[in-house]
Amino acid sequence: MKKIVLLCAAGMSTSILVKKMQEAAKADNFDCEIAAYPTSEAKDKATDADVILLGPQVxxxxxxxxxxxxxxxxxxxxxxxxxxxxxxxxxxxxxxKMGA
Structure with a gap:
């Protein structure tokens, strides 16, 4: 299973995008985990991600x-x-970006 991590300033607006990405992944039968966190948690939450996406503001x-x-x-x-x-x-x- 692929892991996609989105990072933004506080993890709030990006959580909306995560939900829409999860819906798209389900529609495509793409097995993945998608989560959003603030950039301050990158080292704890994203070191095992297959790709890390940054919100435009960060x-x-x-x-x-x-x-x-x-x-x-x-x-x-x-x-x-x-x-x-x-x-x-x-x-x-x-x-x-993951080649998947």
Whole structure:
């Protein structure tokens, strides 16, 4: 099972996106775990993720997160996808980054 972690400032708005991504994954029969956390929990929650996606508001922390979670792809979510809360689009992006 693939693990997708979304990180944002507080984990609030991103939790809406997680729900939409979970719905898209279910519709695609893609077995994965998707969760959102604040960036402050990256080291505790994301070190075993297959991909780490950053909310646009915290994309400037990509290098820091990558250092805390070595060997994991860390990618910012496209602002348009995030703004539209496009769960299917963000899931597709995550799958591309994982090669899944």
């Amino acid at each position: 994309r400037f922390q990509a290098k820091k997160i990558a250092e805390q979670c070595p060997g994991r792809p860390v990618e910012p979510i496209d602002m348009r996808l995030y703004g539209r809360m496009d769960g299917a689009g963000v899931l597709k992006f995550a799958r591309e």
